[in-house]
Amino acid sequence: MTTLDERLSAARAGGRRALVPYLMAGARPDWTRLLEAAVAGGADALEVGLPFSDPMMDGPVIQEAGLAALAAGTTLDSVCAELGALDLGVPLVAMTYCNVVYHYGLERAAGRLREAGVLGTILPDLALEEIDSWAAVCDAGDLATVLMVAPSTPPERVARVAARSRGFVYAAARMAVTGAADGLGDGVAVVERIRAVSPVPAYLGIGIASPEQARAAATAADGAIVGSALVRRVLDGASPEQVETFVRGLREAIDAP
Amino acid sequence: MSVMGAPDGRGRFGEFGGRFVPEALVPACLELESAFTEAWADPAFVAEFHQTLRLFGGRPTPVTPLARLSERLGLRVYAKREDLAHTGSHKINNVVGQALLTRRMGKGRVIAETGAGQHGVATATAAARLGLDCTVFMGEVDTRRQELNVFRMELLGAKVVPVTTGSRTLKDAVNEALREWVTCVADTHYCLGSVMGPHPFPWMVREFQRVIGDEARAQLEDLGVGVPDVVVACVGGGSNAAGVFAGFADTRARLVGVEAAGGSAIGHGAPGILHGMRSMLLQDEFGQIEEAQSISAGLDYPGIGPEHAHLAASGRAQYVEISDDEVLDGLTLLSETEGIIPALETAHAVAWVAGAAGNELAPGATVLLNLSGRGDKDVAQVRALMRGGG
Numbered sequence: 042m043t044t045l046d047e048r049l050s051a052a053r054a055g056g057r058r059a060l061v062p063y064l065m066a067g068a069r070p071d072w073t074r075l076l077e078a079a080v081a082g083g084a085d086a087l088e089v090g091l092p093f094s095d096p097m098m099d100g101p102v103i104q105e106a107g108l109a110a111l112a113a114g115t116t117l118d119s120v121c122a123e124l125g126a127l128d129l130g131v132p133l134v135a136m137t138y139c140n141v142v143y144h145y146g147l148e149r150a151a152g153r154l155r156e157a158g159v160l161g162t163i164l165p166d167l168a169l170e171e172i173d174s175w176a177a178v179c180d181a182g183d184l185a186t187v188l189m190v191a192p193s194t195p196p197e198r199v200a201r202v203a204a205r206s207r208g209f210v211y212a213a214a215r216m217a218v219t220g221a222a223d224g225l226g227d228g229v230a231v232v233e234r235i236r237a238v239s240p241v242p243a244y245l246g247i248g249i250a251s252p253e254q255a256r257a258a259a260t261a262a263d264g265a266i267v268g269s270a271l272v273r274r275v276l277d278g279a280s281p282e283q284v285e286t287f288v289r290g291l292r293e294a295i296d297a298p
Numbered sequence: 299m300s301v302m303g304a305p306d307g308r309g310r311f312g313e314f315g316g317r318f319v320p321e322a323l324v325p326a327c328l329e330l331e332s333a334f335t336e337a338w339a340d341p342a343f344v345a346e347f348h349q350t351l352r353l354f355g356g357r358p359t360p361v362t363p364l365a366r367l368s369e370r371l372g373l374r375v376y377a378k379r380e381d382l383a384h385t386g387s388h389k390i391n392n393v394v395g396q397a398l399l400t401r402r403m404g405k406g407r408v409i410a411e412t413g414a415g416q417h418g419v420a421t422a423t424a425a426a427r428l429g430l431d432c433t434v435f436m437g438e439v440d441t442r443r444q445e446l447n448v449f450r451m452e453l454l455g456a457k458v459v460p461v462t463t464g465s466r467t468l469k470d471a472v473n474e475a476l477r478e479w480v481t482c483v484a485d486t487h488y489c490l491g492s493v494m495g496p497h498p499f500p501w502m503v504r505e506f507q508r509v510i511g512d513e514a515r516a517q518l519e520d521l522g523v524g525v526p527d528v529v530v531a532c533v534g535g536g537s538n539a540a541g542v543f544a545g546f547a548d549t550r551a552r553l554v555g556v557e558a559a560g561g562s563a564i565g566h567g568a569p570g571i572l573h574g575m576r577s578m579l580l581q582d583e584f585g586q587i588e589e590a591q592s593i594s595a596g597l598d599y600p601g602i603g604p605e606h607a608h609l610a611a612s613g614r615a616q617y618v619e620i621s622d623d624e625v626l627d628g629l630t631l632l633s634e635t636e637g638i639i640p641a642l643e644t645a646h647a648v649a650w651v652a653g654a655a656g657n658e659l660a661p662g663a664t665v666l667l668n669l670s671g672r673g674d675k676d677v678a679q680v681r682a683l684m685r686g687g688g
Binding site: 093094095096097098100101104108111116117138139140141143144145165166167168169170171188189190191192193194195198202213216217218 | 308316317318319320321322323324325326463464469470473476477480481482483484568570571572573574579581584585586587
């Protein structure tokens with residue numbers, strides 16, 4: 042199995058702008074079909090949310106999806122069991138909060154996720170200063186630790202965050218929690234700050250909702266992350282075909298000459 | 299680290315504390331840490347803090363010998379009267395400190411979370427005093443339980459935002475305040491109400507609250523009591539307890555924190571990460587945070603400040619719990635014997651002292667009870683509970 046770094050670097054070397062949709066595991070019984078639909082629509086990687094009761098970095102849409110997933114009994118084990126049975130053909134990155142993996146046990150959680158085919162993790166409440174123990178476990182297990190750079194991150198700190206990030210750097214386009222918004226916010230400046238200090242791919246997310254925004258984000262950065270706009274459709278009952286169509290719309294916008 | 303000294307460089311008290319926040323908030327936490335460290339070492343700031351508490355906050359609050367309660371219980375009980383502080387609880391100490399710090403950092407707005415409404419009212423009060431804009435996040439359930447406090451905050455010029463996510467109580471108000479802070483951190487300070495959250499909040503809030511313990515220690519000396527055998531305080535997040543404990547941590551006094559049985563993070567929790575800190579938390583087998591259940595909105599919190607988790611782990615302080623049923627007995631006991639109606643939160647500590655008298659507390663033991671807040675805000679609820687047979 043290759044690492045997230047290898048997979049994403051290979052894509053970038055090929056000149057491809059990455060599209061990374063986010064879906065909440067367990068938000069609907071057919072959630073794995075939605076992952077497949079997103080891949081069919083042109084996703085280069087998938088961000089898979091593992092629900093947490095108190096998601097401080099998430100806005101109302103992903104909160105709602107998380108609560109639905111928890112109400113359905115979704116756990117790290119149940120997600121890994123279902124993911125392990127899939128062959129999606131794109132890298133998976135799990136996004137959750139510290140307590141989910143700390144409570145499970147760091148080594149055990151890293152092992153379980155890797156075994157299920159997950160290549161990276163995003164723990165938005167795990168800042169650089171606190172990452173050492175989780176990073177050591179992930180490094181040893183070929184699990185990428187994706188870190189976030191925010192508009193508020195000072196340049197000196199951008200360098201340290203980027204150096205510790207694996208796979209890609211999550212560039213936050215604005216000072217906000219997840220949720221649809223207009224434009225790219227501070228995204229271009231954030232990506233420039235990352236580019237100035239690091240060769241690691243930067244994917245722009247937070248408030249990227251439309252095909253136009255996805256194109257702009259994937260042009261400014263190496264890729265675009267689209268979460269709440271997709272999850273909103275899932276919560277509103279979009280079929281797998283409709284999810285595929287939405288993702289394809291993003292893909293085509295990004296790839297348009 | 300000395301007992302109740304400064305945390306280590308990463309904001310740890312033993313294995314608890316730290317700074318588990320989104321990257322967007324890290325620079326603000328670092329800025330706050332350095333601003334507080336500088337301010338707290340600046341005699342002019344410290345003088346302004348104490349002067350504001352004196353001229354505006356009603357400090358020093360007295361220590362009152364509780365003669366009739368003592369006779370009833372066979373103890374020597376003294377109350378540190380935070381109920382007499384401006385806005386009716388110890389909360390004013392912390393908000394005055396943070397509001398002054400907000401101004402010193404050049405920010406013009408504060409946001410806060412509140413449970414019972416005490417911290418929200420206190421924040422709105424300090425914001426009005428210093429001319430800061432103020433928005434308070436309050437669980438929707440709590441806005442109904444404490445609707446007069448909502449009106450108080452509005453009278454004070456604050457905006458109150460009902461929080462409709464999750465359990466709609468204090469835990470969710472903190473989540474929403476943190477989410478809001480991400481969007482406005484450049485010009486807004488998050489005036490956190492207890493010794494919790496990411497570093498430096500647990501340390502900073504305890505330092506602003508230690509005036510309780512420092513005053514009480516000197517006052518007990520003046521009364522000829524000296525160091526009491528026991529110092530007892532109720533604990534939700536734990537700011538009044540941390541404040542009073544800080545004055546006695548280096549003595550032989552036994553320190554007792556009283557949690558609500560339905561929110562007992564030490565008694566029933568496990569180590570975990572929530573709201574920016576590693577501490578003891580009520581959570582299920584999958585690490586999902588559980589909702590606390592308490593008669594008092596102020597103790598309705600599934601966690602506890604990290605320093606308390608450390609004091610419990612190290613054995614320096616002891617944490618006990620009191621059920622909702624015992625709370626009303628504590629409230630009526632203090633009201634009838636001493637003419638002081640305590641807040642429901644505070645009544646937990648009263649109830650523990652009453653229950654421990656004669657067994658855990660030897661006859662004649664001296665007890666300092668931190669009377670953290672007055673019960674005016676709870677009177678309607680207490681009446682309803684009593685009429686309902688509760």
